Amino acid sequence: MLILHCPYCGVDADETDLHAGGEAHLKRFGPDSGDEEFENYLFMRENPKGVHFERWRHAYGCGKWFLAARCTATLEVFGTYSAQTTEPPQDIKDAISAKRPGWAWGDLS
Amino acid sequence: MSDAVSALQGRVATGDVTIADAGLQGMITLRCDLSAKSLKAACKTMGLAIPERGQISRSGDKALCWMSPDELLMLVPYADVAGSLASVEQGMKGQHYLAENVSDARALIHIDGPFARDVIAKLAPVDLHPDSFKPGMVRRTHLGQIAAAFWMRDDGAFELICFRSVAAYAFDLLAASAKAGPVSDVRAS
Numbered sequence: 001m002l003i004l005h006c007p008y009c010g011v012d013a014d015e016t017d018l019h020a021g022g023e024a025h026l027k028r029f030g031p032d033s034g035d036e037e038f039e040n041y042l043f044m045r046e047n048p049k050g051v052h053f054e055r056w057r058h059a060y061g062c063g064k065w066f067l068a069a070r071c072t073a074t075l076e077v078f079g080t081y082s083a084q085t086t087e088p089p090q091d092i093k094d095a096i097s098a099k100r101p102g103w104a105w106g107d108l109s
Numbered sequence: 110m111s112d113a114v115s116a117l118q119g120r121v122a123t124g125d126v127t128i129a130d131a132g133l134q135g136m137i138t139l140r141c142d143l144s145a146k147s148l149k150a151a152c153k154t155m156g157l158a159i160p161e162r163g164q165i166s167r168s169g170d171k172a173l174c175w176m177s178p179d180e181l182l183m184l185v186p187y188a189d190v191a192g193s194l195a196s197v198e199q200g201m202k203g204q205h206y207l208a209e210n211v212s213d214a215r216a217l218i219h220i221d222g223p224f225a226r227d228v229i230a231k232l233a234p235v236d237l238h239p240d241s242f243k244p245g246m247v248r249r250t251h252l253g254q255i256a257a258a259f260w261m262r263d264d265g266a267f268e269l270i271c272f273r274s275v276a277a278y279a280f281d282l283l284a285a286s287a288k289a290g291p292v293s294d295v296r297a298s
């Protein structure tokens with residue numbers, strides 16, 4: 001069972017209170033971008049075994065979207081943070097580095 | 110005007126923990142910037158303080174529940190809803206906000222008795238240990254299959270709200286949980 005801390009409510013929410021929203025930090029390119037960029041945005045995903053960044057919605061709680069950093073292999077949660085950010089905050093990256101030295105995910109490391 | 114009736118029409122399941130329809134309850138959903146000074150002022154005229162995150166603030170027969178970073182639920186006597194809405198509307202004039210009477214869209218159920226915590230703990234994925242869930246806290250979650258929110262009164266009784274259409278389900282679920290006894294008894298049997 002996955003339990004994630006909702007950064008808006010400040011409570012630990014059970015997986016059954018949440019709705020999964022797929023990969024976090026997807027970038028949609030604007031006008032004049034190419035087909036390949038649009039294809040990447042729509043279809044290409046990281047699907048890692050290990051460190052992953054995801055979108056979750058506190059569906060039965062506050063209803064807000066937030067982001068979570070966790071390990072897909074062990075279900076260990078490194079931290080959750082606001083969805084109003086384009087990349088993980090430094091304290092989340094530091095928490096991952098402490099547990100998984102040398103981690104990499106997309107352009108992040 | 111039609112006669113308003115609560116969804117559960119006064120149902121009571123008596124036991125060590127009693128589950129009871131709380132009857133008609135005025136409820137107003139408020140959505141806006143919760144740090145707005147005008148909101149604070151409007152609530153103050155009703156004797157209510159803006160609750161802290163995850164809390165309920167009470168004053169007599171009125172209360173404000175924290176529902177999300179931009180949402181409050183105002184509880185007032187059923188007959189006072191129109192007046193309270195008018196106060197809010199006057200106080201928030203010219204601002205981006207929403208205030209809606211949702212009294213008839215919801216049901217309010219009381220859970221009262223020595224193991225009221227256990228009755229809810231069996232149904233919702235919430236840590237109800239006395240060190241974790243205390244009087245004055247509000248939690249939005251799900252109860253079995255349905256969305257619900259509850260808070261604890263100072264006397265240890267719980268108050269739970271759910272949508273009107275699923276009130277019978279919530280009541281039956283709570284009554285069954287109460288009838289089955291406290292968690293320790295369930296484990297032993």
Ligand SMILES: [Zn+2]
Pocket residue numbers: 006007008009010058061062063064
């Ligand atoms: Zn939340």
